[in-house]
Amino acid sequence: xxxxxxxxxxxxxxxxxxxxxxxxxxxxxxxxxxxxxxxxxxxxxxxxxxxxxxxxxxxxxxxxxxxxxxxxxxxxxxxxxxx
Numbered sequence: 001x002x003x004x005x006x007x008x009x010x011x012x013x014x015x016x017x018x019x020x021x022x023x024x025x026x027x028x029x030x031x032x033x034x035x036x037x038x039x040x041x042x043x044x045x046x047x048x049x050x051x052x053x054x055x056x057x058x059x060x061x062x063x064x065x066x067x068x069x070x071x072x073x074x075x076x077x078x079x080x081x082x083x
Contacts, residue, residue, distance in 0.1 A: 009044040017048055020055055020077050028076045039069035 006029070010021040029040065043051065043066060054061055054070045055077075061067050 006041075006044075009041075012048050012051070014048050014052060017052055017055075020073065021051075024073050024077055028072075032072070036069060036072060039065050042066060043069050043073075 006025055007022070010018070010025045012018055012021065029037065032040065046061075046066070050061070051070075053059055054066075055074060057074065061070055
């Protein structure tokens with residue numbers, strides 16, 4: 001997917017998501033394997049409230065593909081769950 005489309009797709013209706021997804025896209029996305037990039041595209045198709053809840057570790061996506069990319073985003077943005 002074209003990077004400009006990804007930047008627009010990563011701009012969400014919630015400032016909190018913009019503050020996580022935009023830096024992730026700028027700093028981490030290019031280092032991902034192709035399958036993880038495709039998982040990120042799939043993540044962008046999800047509802048803002050779901051993404052927000054997943055990134056805050058309130059719950060996890062049921063889809064293992066989404067769980068993998070959510071985990072990658074969490075680990076690279078300081079959003080990982082505290083144990």
